[in-house]
Amino acid sequence: MSESKGNAVVLGAGIAGLLAARVLADFYGDVTVVERDSLPNGPRNRRGVPQGGLPHIPTARATQSMEKLFPGFLADLVAGGARVWDDGDLSRLCMNFGGHQLLRSGNIPDPGSIVVHYAHRPFLEWRLRRRVLDIPNVTFAEAHDAVRLTSNGQLGRVTGVVLARRDSGAQRTLLADLVVDATGRGSRTPVLLEQLGYPRPPESELKVHVTYSGLPVYVAPGGLRENITLTAAEPKRPLAFAMFAGENDNYMLAVQTLAGRPAPTDRASLFDCLTDVAPPHVLAAARSAEPLADLMQYKFRANRWRHYDRLTHRPDGLIVMGDAMCTFNPLYGQGMTIAAVEALILRDCLRHGDEDLPRRFFRRAAKEAGVAWRMAVSSDLALPQIAGKRTASVRIRNAVVDRMVTAAETDPLVVQRFLHLMNMVGRRGPLTTASTLLRTVFR
Structure with missing residues (x-):
């Protein structure tokens, strides 16, 4: 663990924000998690997670990543009633x-x-929040909005965030050496960057x-x-x-x-x-x-990828992760997984210091988000009701998937590889391995 230094602020207390706070607690002296909601004391839905009351199970890769950040976490889920x-x-x-x-x-x-753990989103988030609350140098600022970012101007660095209480509107400034936006698909970071004189990220x-x-x-x-x-x-x-x-x-x-x-x-x-x-x-x-x-x-409404990795001019001291960067059709269950993987990427980047941190983080996160993005978009474009460009790669990917699920009607090994694909575990690119093609296309 690197020597702790300075302060960090996490915007958002959802899955991405909680995992980010866990990582930052090892590298910063004080970590503040800012959340618009008043957080429930139990596994209950809240306004800031409108999809929380719908089928929402973490993938195997998501829970593997959570276990790396919180050893014993999966045993806690099972002790609390989760199925395995x-x-x-x-x-x-x-x-x-x-x-x-x-x-x-x-x-x-x-x-x-x-290995799949069956735990619904409110229960999973509550268990993660309890773990984060036990970290001595992490505090929560509930029922606060992030109004704007502060910066040191020509030096090109974000220095903190201005908060406003939701009940009174009273404002205060939190100084920070690093701000992490984990506020979800409603993220205002593109607007906040413009206010500081930076361009918005390009979007897909x-x-x-x-x-x-x-x-x-x-x-x-x-x-x-x-x-x-x-x-x-x-x-x-x-x-x-x-x-x-x-x-x-x-x-x-x-x-x-x-x-x-x-x-x-x-x-x-x-x-x-x-x-x-x-x-x-x-x-x-x-x-x-x-x-x-x-x-x-x-x-x-839409799958959306904000390409922060493509910005040629961005401030230091600001990271965007989870749905705030890339959001997918919830049907495919990728959002929590990418957030968990990005938390591990952030940890690895911080182990090498904070110099040029945003560029290094966004470059690595884009590779992981890109895999999930191609899976989600190709699956959506398999349906004629969805308008979009069906490139050759999309058509090929969907054709192979169709052959794969056909083979999975009778072949347990193909079922296993399909489950690996859904849960984002196993070999990268299982659709194109020689053995998979032989068992699917040439049946």
């Missing part, structure tokens, strides 16, 4: 992609290669206009064997369905419509639209389950 899939039992998974039902019997060849965007409708339910033990049920949208049926297990037999279920199509607005219409989408036994379990909250909706 670590035996490769395919009867616990019910996934359909493009009309292809993945194999549901037997086991994957190497169960230890992918793919509009999808999806709407989620869903709710949490309690399924009595033994009422549903599957940990995950997922039916992806198809060209002729632009509707997706997910029902994920979580801690203490709580499930979250939702439907997703796309391209601006209306979504269900009450429980009755939610279940009605699932008649031909959800497996009958899963739909029956959902209908008989105890609702734990009212139906909620969440709208997601």
